[in-house]
Amino acid sequence: MNFKRYLPFLQWAPQYGRNQASSDLVAAVIVTVMLIPQSLAYALLAGLPAHVGLYASILPLMIYAIFGTSRTLSVGPVAVVSLMTAAALAPLAEAGTPEYLAGAVLLAVISGLMLTLMGILRLGFLANFLSHPVISGFITASGIVIAASQLKHILGVQASGQNLLTITQSLIQSIGAANIPTLLIGAGALLFLMFSRKHLKPLLVWCGVETRLADIITKTAPILAVVVTTLAAWLLQLDVQGVQLVGVVPSGLPELTMPPLDWELWQQLAASALLISIVGFVESVSVGQTLAAKRRQRIDPDQELIGLGTANLGAGLSGGMPVTGGFSRSVVNFDAGAKTPAAGAYAAIGIALATLFLTPAIAYLPQATLAATIIVAVASLIDLPALKRTWRYSRADFGAMLATILLTLAHSVEAGITAGVLMSMGLYLYRTSRPHSAVVGLVPGTEHFRNVLRHDVELCPEVTFLRVDESLYFANARFLEETVMALAIRKPETKDLVLVCPAISHIDASALESLEAINDRLKDAGVRLHFSEVKGPVMDRLKDTQLLSHLGGKVFLSTFEAWQSLTNSCINSASG
Structure with missing residues (x-):
């Protein structure tokens, strides 16, 4: 048996030295600072307690460092998969209940089993059934739905819904009950993060800060927003004024958790787990291949299935949620100079330390700040001009893309991605059935x-x-x-x-x-x-x-x- 094929860390570990370790440690510190607010935010987006996001950022990162083939991919909770998790669990249990959390754990385990089996059987080609226009349309629509779903936290109101129509209707009905302190915090954090993303780096460079340092400071701006608003909530006792805080977060490392053995629940979640697996794999491999090409490296898609599958198994067995490779975190990891997957393992240690020592402070973090973090993060996913580009090049692909967007916005993420896959395959069969x-x-x-x-x-x-x-x-x-x-x-x-x-x-x-x-x-x-x-x-x-x-x-x-x-x-x- 070729152990290096299934244990890619054996390819880089023997040559691992001080230079790689120092680069990986620097990258890990930066990614850890970025990952803490993102993990908390994406857990809340999935309808889960905030600490679940932290749990999903420890063991999965460790496991991926062993089984993954990308040197710079950062695995953890991401926006689209979190939204799909919420959509899958909403019909089965109330958000925040033990049954809901058990469903998230089971969803990660099923997804992990599916991905790992697909990797062993070398079925990475199945992801090719998702055409780029369909993926682009799905991510764009998901970004819009995610941003809309977070407006309730910015306004401090109670609202619900699984698609843009129901979310908008719920927001309109409850907007009169908006909480002013929450709105000030959410809007302030949102404006600061938007300013940071577009203008902070040029401003720092103009002030004489070295370009790479300015870039690092810009990417860690969410931490500043978290620190400032957390201190404000603690000093001003904003919870008394109706500002929703993250609340008590259990301290300590996650314990091993067994998924529920309810066969009926497994069947109910199987289809959603498959969609999450495929979408997560496509997103992860796209990011991994892009970053690997910049260093003339390569990744193995079939082994990536095993890496992501075992990472999801680790997430489920440690009380986490479904995970995949994140675009923004991976780019930061790459730009910060990460040389090997050990950077991810070091980041996991940083997250573990945060769960041990920072959870009392996290309890005072306003949910509006995390909502602003999510909105700014998903803004980069929304690519409406792609509709125009696709229309000009291929009307058939435009139809599949538009159908995916409209169904995702008006019905559900599952309906959108399923329709996109079916239309892509149907268009392929139609085109090839009438060959030129x-x-x-x-x-x-x-x-x-x-x-x-x-x-x-x-x-x-x-x-x-x-x-x-x-x-x-x-x-x-x-x-x-x-x-x-x-x-x-x-x-x-x-x-x-x-x-x-x-x-x-x-x-x-x-x-x-x-x-x-x-x-x-x-x-x-x-x-x-x-x-x-x-x-x-x-x-x-x-x-x-x-x-x-x-x-x-x-x-x-x-x-x-x-x-x-x-x-x-x-x-x-x-x-x-």
């Missing part, structure tokens, strides 16, 4: 063949060259039959038909039968069927069939060879 094909001719003075409708080419009336630009399988086999026979009817002078195959990389059993039927029908019409430029693997499979032995014509290595062999009559008549 073209009659081609010889470009004068060359050995190249091009579409007769786009170029001035040489033709031979008795020989037709048909190029098919798609692999052949059950969905387009009948379409190919109709195309070839229609061409034979339209050009009755044809004696030879050459199927030009450079784009055909696969022929399934249904398509093979169609090719056999085409060969037989053309024979009956006095036309010989030929192939050219057949790929090696396709040819290997065709040799094991009856098609080649019954073929009316030949198989040519190149289309130009077929032209030279079959168009003598045209060439002779032209020269005569």
Whole structure:
């Protein structure tokens, strides 16, 4: 067994030295400072007690350092997965109840089992069923829903809802009961964080601060907002004035937790866990591959499934929630100079220390501050201009993207992502069921063949060259039959038909039968069927069939060879 394949830390640990350790420690400190408010905020977004977010940022980070392949990916609670967790658990239990927390733990465990099994079976390709427009639309819509769901904490009102419509309606009904001190804290924190994200770094650089240090200070701005508002809530006793605080947070490290063994509950959460697994994996791998490319490194998607799966198992067994690789944290980790996954393990130690010694102070943290942190974090996820770009390039992809956005906003995250996946697969089947094909001719003075409708080419009336630009399988086999026979009817002078195959990389059993039927029908019409430029693997499979032995014509290595062999009559008549 290749242990380095399943235990990637064995690849970097033997060469781990002082230089890597110092870089990883610096990055870990910065990420820890950023991760504490994010973990608390995303736990609340999922409808869970704040400390659950901290628990989900300890053991998963440790485990990913062992099983993950990305050197800089930071694993933990993220906004979209937290929203999906809340949506999955809302129909089953009341937020904040023991049953709700047990459901979150079970959701992490099921997701972990699914991801790990998919990794062992090397099923990373399944994530490809989520097209980029669908993912972009889903994340954009989720960002809008997340931001809207946090406005109740900014206003200090009671509101609920699982989509934009119900959230907006609930906010409008309760806006008259807004709490002024809460609004001042939430709006103040929101404005400060927005200013920090756009203008703090240029301001610091203008004041003479070194660029990298200014960047680090800017990324840790949420901690300043947390410290200031926590002190204000403690000194001014804002809880007495109706400001909602995080409240008592248990101190100490998380204890090992067994998920509920209720089989019916497992069945109820299985579909949601699968969606969370796939969305989390796609987001994580996208971030990991982007950062790895910048250092000419690579990640293994199948091993990433195992890394994320075991991380989620660790989250569930330590009383946490579903986790995945976070974009903002990973970028900060990368920019701060992290060299190995050990940076994540060091950050986990920092979070563990926070749970041991900082929880009394966290109790005075206003929920409005965490809401502002979430709103600013998800603002970068919203990409409405992508709609315009997609519309210009592909109307079909735009339709899938728009459907995903609208269903996510108006119904639920599960409906949005499910519709997007189904539409993506449906569009793929539709496009490939009607493959592009073209009659081609010889470009004068060359050995190249091009579409007769786009170029001035040489033709031979008795020989037709048909190029098919798609692999052949059950969905387009009948379409190919109709195309070839229609061409034979339209050009009755044809004696030879050459199927030009450079784009055909696969022929399934249904398509093979169609090719056999085409060969037989053309024979009956006095036309010989030929192939050219057949790929090696396709040819290997065709040799094991009856098609080649019954073929009316030949198989040519190149289309130009077929032209030279079959168009003598045209060439002779032209020269005569």
